[in-house]
Amino acid sequence: MSETGQPVLHRLRELIEADPDGFARKVFARLFGASPALRDMFPAHLSHLREAFTQVLDHVLEVLPADDGHDDLIELLAQLGRDHRKYGVTDKHYDQMAQALVTESAALMGTEWTQETAETVAQAMLLTTGVMRGAAQSAPGPATWRARVVQKFIINRERAVVRLAAVDPVPAFHAGQYLETRIPQWPYQWRNLSPAIPPNEAGELEFHVRAVPGGHVSTAIVKETAPGDVWTFAQAHGTLHVDPDRPVLMVAGGSGLAPLRALLLDMAQRADSPATHLFYGARFPGELYDLAVLRELATTNPWLKVTAVVDEAADPWWIDGAPAPAQWGFEIARGKVGDIAARYGDWSDRQVLIAGPADMISSTKLRLRLAGVPSDRMRHDPVHH
Numbered sequence: 574m575s576e577t578g579q580p581v582l583h584r585l586r587e588l589i590e591a592d593p594d595g596f597a598r599k600v601f602a603r604l605f606g607a608s609p610a611l612r613d614m615f616p617a618h619l620s621h622l623r624e625a626f627t628q629v630l631d632h633v634l635e636v637l638p639a640d641d642g643h644d645d646l647i648e649l650l651a652q653l654g655r656d657h658r659k660y661g662v663t664d665k666h667y668d669q670m671a672q673a674l675v676t677e678s679a680a681l682m683g684t685e686w687t688q689e690t691a692e693t694v695a696q697a698m699l700l701t702t703g704v705m706r707g708a709a710q711s712a713p714g715p716a717t718w719r720a721r722v723v724q725k726f727i728i729n730r731e732r733a734v735v736r737l738a739a740v741d742p743v744p745a746f747h748a749g750q751y752l753e754t755r756i757p758q759w760p761y762q763w764r765n766l767s768p769a770i771p772p773n774e775a776g777e778l779e780f781h782v783r784a785v786p787g788g789h790v791s792t793a794i795v796k797e798t799a800p801g802d803v804w805t806f807a808q809a810h811g812t813l814h815v816d817p818d819r820p821v822l823m824v825a826g827g828s829g830l831a832p833l834r835a836l837l838l839d840m841a842q843r844a845d846s847p848a849t850h851l852f853y854g855a856r857f858p859g860e861l862y863d864l865a866v867l868r869e870l871a872t873t874n875p876w877l878k879v880t881a882v883v884d885e886a887a888d889p890w891w892i893d894g895a896p897a898p899a900q901w902g903f904e905i906a907r908g909k910v911g912d913i914a915a916r917y918g919d920w921s922d923r924q925v926l927i928a929g930p931a932d933m934i935s936s937t938k939l940r941l942r943l944a945g946v947p948s949d950r951m952r953h954d955p956v957h958h
């Protein structure tokens with residue numbers, strides 16, 4: 574960035590900050606005016622999109638004139654470019670976006686818009702969209718791929734297990750990662766879902782889903798998904814993994830078991846799996862439906878130990894006829910799964926993997942840190958509150 578460029582981008586940032594959403598609205602109006610078909614690729618309500626857009630733009634205008642942070646900015650923009658492939662965004666749209674950004678910046682800067690200002694702003698916007706476009710172009714594999722629902726099991730009124738078979742070639746991903754997922758009932762919504770089995774050559778996928786209160790997509794999966802539905806997947810993300818040279822502590826809350834289960838199934842196929850203790854928590858005994866599978870895994874894999882944890886001793890009326898978890902032979906503790914795990918023993922030499930609801934992840938981390946586990950040895954997926 575040239576020295577004269579710095580104040581220009583600072584000034585533009587300041588002007589946008591006065592009404593970021595208004596600026597975003599005008600940029601998108603211009604963009605969708607140039608490419609009406611693009612509007613159809615996004616959800617009906619664009620407030621989230623505008624919010625994400627203004628955050629990124631603010632970050633760009635802050636970091637570009639700064640002395641450092643450029644590498645992280647480039648990586649962020651590259652990731653954003655790869656993320657946008659699933660919306661059908663093409664090269665032409667990046668040109669239109671850069672143009673819309675420059676035109677709206679000019680309108681906002683009014684009399685401050687000189688030839689030099691114009692050049693600085695155009696350069697910044699072309700760099701931003703150029704990095705996104707470049708990353709999208711060089712991303713390996715297709716933007717999206719599909720799989721068909723072949724089976725669905727209703728566990729109880731809130732939970733279901735869904736099995737799918739891929740209809741397209743499956744891009745490489747690892748056990749423990751999560752996939753950007755779209756279901757036909759909510760065609761514009763993407764959600765991150767963690768497969769509960771490792772990727773395999775047959776292209777089989779399995780998901781364990783709880784209909785979270787107010788969650789449209791998870792509720793549709795539990796209530797409406799049926800064999801024959803075609804789901805669309807985009808990128809795989811996440812860095813949950815097991816290092817073979819250190820014993821493992823896993824803490825799973827509810828459907829957070831999914832990625833850890835995929836890792837355990839993967840570990841069961843290897844010879845060098847480290848000693849692993851899994852704490853599997855649910856609110857009620859009747860929700861510990863996966864203990865049968867874990868029993869089988871633990872029986873054939875002596876490195877695995879499982880402790881089941883429940884919040885409540887008895888099931889509510891709506892959990893009816895679930896098998897009693899004691900029959901699987903695991904110890905069953907009562908309390909919050911993270912508290913029980915932290916109190917159970919000395920984990921200071923362990924690598925720790927945590928998955929589950931956001932509050933469960935943060936409280937489990939805190940407990941374990943107080944119990945002597947270094948933070949940098951605990952892994953979990955990004956948490957969105």
Ligand SMILES: NC(=O)C1=CN([C@@H]2O[C@H](COP(=O)(O)OP(=O)(O)OC[C@H]3O[C@@H](n4cnc5c(N)ncnc54)[C@H](O)[C@@H]3O)[C@@H](O)[C@H]2O)C=CC1
Pocket residue numbers: 751767783785825826827828829830831832853854855856882883884908909910911927928929930931932933936937954
């Ligand atoms: N990769 C991951 O980390 C995954 C995360 N999830 C997340 O899990 C959630 C769904 O899980 P559910 O089955 O509904 O779990 P749930 O609400 O039934 O809770 C299950 C366990 O988490 C513990 N827990 C819940 N809230 C807690 C809190 N505030 N503090 C401490 N412990 C708490 C409970 O004690 C229980 O043992 C969704 O929000 C979903 O996004 C789901 C799959 C994968």
